[in-house]
Amino acid sequence: MPSGSDLYREQIIDHYKRPRNYGELADPTFTHVGENPVCGDEITIDVKLDGETIEDVRFRGDGCAISQAAASLLTSELPGVTLSELYEMDRDTVVDLLGVDISPMRMKCAVLAEKVAQDGAKIYEGELDVDATTTE
Numbered sequence: 430m431p432s433g434s435d436l437y438r439e440q441i442i443d444h445y446k447r448p449r450n451y452g453e454l455a456d457p458t459f460t461h462v463g464e465n466p467v468c469g470d471e472i473t474i475d476v477k478l479d480g481e482t483i484e485d486v487r488f489r490g491d492g493c494a495i496s497q498a499a500a501s502l503l504t505s506e507l508p509g510v511t512l513s514e515l516y517e518m519d520r521d522t523v524v525d526l527l528g529v530d531i532s533p534m535r536m537k538c539a540v541l542a543e544k545v546a547q548d549g550a551k552i553y554e555g556e557l558d559v560d561a562t563t564t565e
């Protein structure tokens with residue numbers, strides 16, 4: 430019988446191989462692309478807003494199992510979330526979704542999608558310069 434952490438590892442592999450919410454939205458409110466500067470992997474996120482609330486979301490990109498599984502898990506949580514709630518999400522939010530300990534080396538992989546979604550929303554709201562976005 431698999432242990433708890435084995436189940437989470439299986440979940441990560443499942444989301445990596447069969448990512449949920451992968452693709453594009455026809456009519457996004459905003460789109461943002463960001464990369465992990467350490468490895469060059471990229472994630473693009475499309476978000477459709479209904480007022481302040483995320484109505485729909487899609488992502489695409491290439492990366493390691495952690496970054497892609499985190500994007501799949503995070504985008505599954507986002508519909509119904511307000512922009513304020515999105516900004517309150519932090520690395521613990523993603524680590525909880527992944528369910529495994531993330532080494533400092535892999536933390537940028539884990540939070541890539543979350544950072545891209547947050548930066549995209551801040552640019553949309555005029556609170557962040559496009560040039561200021563980086564995952565550093």
Ligand code: FES
Nearest residue numbers: 468470493496538
């Ligand atoms: Fe590139 Fe993880 S190694 S995002």
